[in-house]
Amino acid sequence: MSEHIAAISDIAAKYDNDPNRLLDILIDVQAQERCVTDDVTRQLAQQVGLSWADIHQTVSFYHFLSETPRGEYTIYLNNGPVAIMQGYEEVAAAFSEAAGCSIDSVTEDGRIGLFVTADIGMGDQEIAALINRVVFTCLTPEKARALVKDMQEGLSVQDMARKHREYGDGNNSLPAIHSMVRNNIQKAGPVCLGPYEVGVALRKCATQSPEDILSQIKASKLRGRGGAGFPTAMKWEFCAKAQGPERCVVANADEGEPGTFKDRVLLTERAELLFEGMAICAYAVGATTGSLYLRGEYTYLREYLEQVLEQMRADNLLGKDIAGKAGFDFDIRVQLGAGSYVCGEESALLESAEGKRGEPRNRPPFPAQSGYRAMPTVIDNVETLASAAQIIDKGADWFSNMGTEESTGTKVLSISGDCDRPGIYEVEFGITIGELLDMAGARDPQAVQVGGPSGHCLNADARDTMISFEGCSSAGAIIIIGKQHDLLAIIDNFMEFFTDESCGSCGPCRSGTWMLRNTLRRIRQGQGTREDLTSMRQLSEVMKKTTKCGLGHTAPHPILNTMDNFPHLYEALIPEQSDIRVFDLEASIKAANAAVGRTSASKETREKEEEQL
């Protein structure tokens, strides 16, 4: 027992018992102990100087932290939208049957824990799962059974992965990654995936003044690639002008939007470009501290990213007097997330990086004024920062000549779902949905989900819609949904996602998400009314107007979009003269029946049930 206490104590000490590093501490404890028990929470509370309640609230927030053991082998099976279209149910059943435990539970011997998780950024190679942080892709029921056998025999997760599938292409096969994940780069554009030589941009940067750098970014008209499209130069200027002894640059690599996986590929193939972009931003705003917030799902990339950082330090591209420029000091550390979609929201990301629950902050102050540990902070998407580095190397004109008037440059898109060529496409802004569908080999789809669940659900009329900030803006996820699928089942999956991922802090989001989900479910079960449609619209309006952050503002989109673009789906489910609420007697008294040991309410149903028995 005392050894055990010492082990926990060592983990906390590794992070200087700093409450700001609580998330790192908890992630390490979880990896070692397979859980963060109450006792451990109490011990940590003593050690880092917080209360039990304070630490518990962080532990209970993250999907990959748990208070009960999650098994020697913890399987997180992805139940994102593409997975449910491509056979998630069968794979889940195979895992569950072979392991002998149901979803959300651990086998009796504590060996295998089976859990689900929202999209893990592998939409182009579903069905995917994480087993002890190692990614497994292209799973089938047979493969699931084979993996369970390996686990029962005690194979290491690395050996399981090697047996299962060979290493992926590009850097995925490097020893520091050694992953079966494939890049699936279908179209490499000129900016993020174009020709690139390490260090050129940063050395050019160091010969100019910060103002020159800012003016080039401004001239390029670069806008944030995370979806909102805020002008990057403006964000950098706000931070540069803010008061503070120290400034910070954070790269947001928490791409949690189901269907998005472009940052996964950029981190694998263009890590140096991203880090150069961060250093250039740091130079422009006068920052010395840098952090890459890497989503927990991408833990498999951490070792490689640390290696790249180390090499860049050795090459004088990070650290002190970067590129020989006296006083240009900047370094980057990797901060892991632990499973939370809302942490992609910039202020929630900062809270998380500070070791707290990843809840959006009340604004003002904005991160540019007071961000990570109160430092004026720039938070940009991975793709934005990588683009900035190329702009400094190749020029603002080169960049702004691509794309459209309002949306210059390229966009890296993640295309998945029902198409022949899922994967990564770097295209100029202004491309139409129709062109994309043709490129990816998608024939006659039912719907195209642009920008993931929070984006837009488009129908066949949308072929001419442009991907751009002035047209249809997104962080890059395009999910193609064929006619063979029940679209409302996918919308249900989205609403379940939002219900679970809402941080719970603001009331209209917390209760609005489950209310929308429950109403949709009732309609799907044939118990909806016209009144339900009106009430979903009203509630969506309230959420858009009153919730604190983007999650609450956009969570109603799946429902609103499908009511507008696919009204026939709802019409077909709602009985003609259903002004009064449809009531399912059997379902409503199920619990009461169970309590008194009666099988059913009506004689008729009872007789039917008896017959079946």
Next chain:
Amino acid sequence: MSETIETSSETITLTIDGQEIQAKTGQTILQAACENGIYIPTLCALHADKENGLKSDIAPGTCRICTVRVNGRTMAACTTPVAQDYIVENDTEELNDLRKTIVELLFVEGNHFCPSCEKSGSCDLQALAYRYQMLSPRFRYAFSSREVNAESPKLLFDRNRCILCRRCVLAITTEDGKQLFGFTKRGDKSGIIMDEELVKNISEEQAQQAMHICPVGAIIRKEKGFDTPFGQRKYDHNPIGSETVCTTCNGEKS
């Protein structure tokens, strides 16, 4: 999370519902409205006064019922600072309907049985339901199963009535800033938890304060309850928001 609000002394002018008012920079719209006798409903933000013992105003920004329109955009009045020439809409049909919906959502999310609740008559949620004339919520009840915690010697914590406003989380702390209450989980599984060790040793004053600042009847002092009898409480005769000064400061604004 921004917890406390500091103000400076520079004076600016803005309008709320057409009425021109003076405010200090750094103040929130809610604070400025409160000082000028304009009522904006709140369930989470709380003005510090002698009775509640808060050292400074708190604005968790969780309930969103103070949503106003600022130059056309909807914002939470409790977390939005004032600025020169802001045009704020507050008491409008649209906003009051939003507020009514928020009250309705809170009613269906938890299990609120006013007739059997100790807080009846001084409960902000109940009072707002009356103010917005909620008859029957338009949404279906969740009938959620919530735990009642009576383990602490001084406090009874009834989660059925909790609206997760976080006043207790922010305001009830030890002298060195450790939280007695915390927020657990997320999404539809969110809840408030207590640090059993710390709550076991809570002082009489803090126990009283916790009960007092709770806008509903979720935190009750054991064996004490409320002194004022039913029928003579804050909202029994004067509906919430009916006073010329904001009810959150009970006219005691310093």
